[in-house]
Amino acid sequence: MFTPQTGGAWYGYIAGAIVASIVLIVILTQLPQRARKWVLFTVTFLGGLFYALEFFLPTHEMMIEGNKAEGNFLTPFVVPMANILPALSSFAVGLGVINLFQLHTKRVLKWNLDSINSVVFFVAMILMTVAHIMAKRPHPSEFVTSLQKILFDGALQSLDATMFSIIAFYITSAAYRAFRVRSLEATLLLATAIIVMLGQITIGQLLTSSLPDYLHIEVVRNWILTKVNAPATRAIAVGLGIGSLAVGLRIWLGLERGSYFEN
Amino acid sequence: MTELLVKNANVILLWVGAICTLGLYSVLYKENRLYRIFEHLFLGLATGYLVAQTWTDVLLPKWWKPMWDEGRWYFIFIGVFGSFYYFIFSQKHSWISRIIIGFFLGVASGQAFQAYANDYWPQIPSSFKPVIPHPETQITVAGKVTKIAELTTAGAINNLIFMVIVFCVMMYFFFSFEQKNPVIKNSAKLGRWMMMFTFGAIFGATIMARLALLIDRIDYLLNEFGTAAFGQGSGATTVFGILLVLMAIVLYLALKKDKESPDEGV
Numbered sequence: 001m002f003t004p005q006t007g008g009a010w011y012g013y014i015a016g017a018i019v020a021s022i023v024l025i026v027i028l029t030q031l032p033q034r035a036r037k038w039v040l041f042t043v044t045f046l047g048g049l050f051y052a053l054e055f056f057l058p059t060h061e062m063m064i065e066g067n068k069a070e071g072n073f074l075t076p077f078v079v080p081m082a083n084i085l086p087a088l089s090s091f092a093v094g095l096g097v098i099n100l101f102q103l104h105t106k107r108v109l110k111w112n113l114d115s116i117n118s119v120v121f122f123v124a125m126i127l128m129t130v131a132h133i134m135a136k137r138p139h140p141s142e143f144v145t146s147l148q149k150i151l152f153d154g155a156l157q158s159l160d161a162t163m164f165s166i167i168a169f170y171i172t173s174a175a176y177r178a179f180r181v182r183s184l185e186a187t188l189l190l191a192t193a194i195i196v197m198l199g200q201i202t203i204g205q206l207l208t209s210s211l212p213d214y215l216h217i218e219v220v221r222n223w224i225l226t227k228v229n230a231p232a233t234r235a236i237a238v239g240l241g242i243g244s245l246a247v248g249l250r251i252w253l254g255l256e257r258g259s260y261f262e263n
Numbered sequence: 264m265t266e267l268l269v270k271n272a273n274v275i276l277l278w279v280g281a282i283c284t285l286g287l288y289s290v291l292y293k294e295n296r297l298y299r300i301f302e303h304l305f306l307g308l309a310t311g312y313l314v315a316q317t318w319t320d321v322l323l324p325k326w327w328k329p330m331w332d333e334g335r336w337y338f339i340f341i342g343v344f345g346s347f348y349y350f351i352f353s354q355k356h357s358w359i360s361r362i363i364i365g366f367f368l369g370v371a372s373g374q375a376f377q378a379y380a381n382d383y384w385p386q387i388p389s390s391f392k393p394v395i396p397h398p399e400t401q402i403t404v405a406g407k408v409t410k411i412a413e414l415t416t417a418g419a420i421n422n423l424i425f426m427v428i429v430f431c432v433m434m435y436f437f438f439s440f441e442q443k444n445p446v447i448k449n450s451a452k453l454g455r456w457m458m459m460f461t462f463g464a465i466f467g468a469t470i471m472a473r474l475a476l477l478i479d480r481i482d483y484l485l486n487e488f489g490t491a492a493f494g495q496g497s498g499a500t501t502v503f504g505i506l507l508v509l510m511a512i513v514l515y516l517a518l519k520k521d522k523e524s525p526d527e528g529v
Contacts, residue, residue: 100306
C-alpha cells in the first residue's frame with residue numbers, strides 16, 4: 001500500500017489520504033476529555049519508542065543502502081526518520097509567521113506614526129521570501145540573483161552583525177556590575193575574565209613578555225581554559241546529560257504532570 | 264531600473280550595508296525612530312529568510328518533491344500531521360496542537376538515550392586520568408603492543424587538578440541529601456569557586472567575541488564601504504572623518520540634552 005504511485009493512481013491515493021485525514025481530525029475533535037489524555041500519552045510514547053528501541057535492541061551486522069553497518073531491524077529507518085522529522089517540525093515556522101502577521105496587521109490598521117515600522121517589516125519579509133525562493137530555482141534571472149545578494153549580503157548580514165556588535169556596548173556596562181570585587185566569587189570571576197581577555201590580545205601578551213614563559217598571559221589563559229574551564233564545563237555537561245535523561249524518561253513514560261497532559 | 268540594479272549590485276550592496284550599520288548604531292545615542300525602522304527591517308528580512316529557507320532547504324526537498332515528483336503519496340500525512348500545529352489558534356480544539364508537540368517531546372526523550380550514550384557517557388571515563396608520572400612505555404595486551412606516552416610531573420599535577428575540579432563541580436550539583444559532611448560541603452564550595460573561573464572565562468570570551476564583531480563592522484565601514492564609495496586611497500580616511508563628525512554631533516546633542524534636563528538619563 002505504501003508504495004510510490006504515478007498518474008491517476010497518485011491522485012486517487014492523495015484524495016483517499018485527505019478524506020482519511022479529515023475523518024481522523026473530525027474524530028479527534030469529538031473525543032472526550034479522558035480520551036484526549038490517552039491520545040497525548042500514546043503519541044508521546046510512540047514518538048520516543050522508535051529511538052529508544054533502536055538504541056536498546058541488540059545489534060548485528062547488516063547491509064544498509066549497500067553499505068555494511070551495525071544495527072537492528074529499526075536502523076534502516078533512522079535516515080528516513082531524520083528526513084521526515086525536520087519536514088514535520090518546519091510546519092511550526094508558520095505559527096511564528098502568523099503571529100507576526102497578526103501583530104503587524106493590527107498596527108498597520110491603527111495607522112499612526114509607528115505603523116511605518118510594520119510596513120517596513122511586511123515589505124522586507126515579502127521581498128526577502130520571494131527573492132530567496134526565486135534565486136534558488138534553476139536558472140534564476142540576473143535581477144533576482146542581484147536582488148537576493150543585496151538583501152542577504154548587503155542588508156541582512158550587516159544588520160545581523162551590527163545588532164550583535166551593539167551588545168558589546170551593553171556588555172561593557174554589565175561587566176562593570178558583574179566584575180565589582182565584592183566577594184571571593186566575584187574576584188575569581190573578575191580575575192579570570194581579565195586574564196582571558198588580555199591573553200587574547202597583543203597588548204596583553206606584550207605586558208607579560210618579560211616574565212618567565214610559564215607566566216606569559218597567553219600561557220596562563222590557555223591553562224585556565226584547558227585545565228580549569230574544561231573540567232568544570234564537563235562536570236556541568238555530565239549533570240545536564242543526566243538531568244535531560246531523567247526528564248526525557250519522565251516525559252516519555254507520561255510521568256510528567258502539568259498543563260501538557262492534564263488539561 | 265533592472266539593468267541599473269544588476270550592473271551596480273556590488274556598489275548598492277556596500278551602500279545598503281553601510282546605511283543599515285549606521286541606522287542600527289544610531290541607538291547608541293538614544294532609542295529613536297530611525298533605529299526602530301532598521302530594527303523592523305532586520306526582523307522582516309530575517310523572517311523572510313527563515314520562511315524561504317524552510318521552504319527551499321527543508322519542505323521542498325524533503326516533503327514536496329518526494330510527494331509530488333517521486334509519487335510518494337503517503338507524504339501527504341506529514342502535511343496533515345504538521346497542520347495539527349495550527350489548531351493552537353482554535354479555542355475549542357487547541358488540544359490537538361499538543362498531539363504534535365507531544366510527538367516531538369517523545370522523539371526528544373527517545374533521542375536523549377542516544378545523546379547520553381554518545382555525548383555524555385564517554386566524558387565520564389575520559390575524566391579519569393593517570394596521576395603518577397612515568398616515562399614513555401610499551402605494554403602488551405592480548406598480543407597487541409600499545410605505546411603509552413610519557414607523563415611528566417607537571418602533566419600528572421594537571422591531571423589531578425582536572426579530576427579534582429570535575430569531582431568538586433559535580434559535588435556542588437549533588438542535591439540528593441543535605442551537604443552537612445565537611446568533606447562534601449567543602450568540595451562543593453571549591454566546586455562553586457571553580458565554576459566562577461569558568462563563568463569568568465566564558466564572560467571574557469563573550470566580550471571579546473562581541474568586540475570582534477564591532478571591530479569587523481568598523482572595518483567594513485572604513486575599508487570595504489570607504490573604498491567603494493570614496494576611492495582606494497582616501498576612502499577609509501573620508502569615512503573616518505564622517506564618523507568623527509557624526510560622533511561629535513551625537514556628543515553635542517547628548518551634552519545639550521544633559522544641560523536642559525540634568526535629572527534625566529541613566
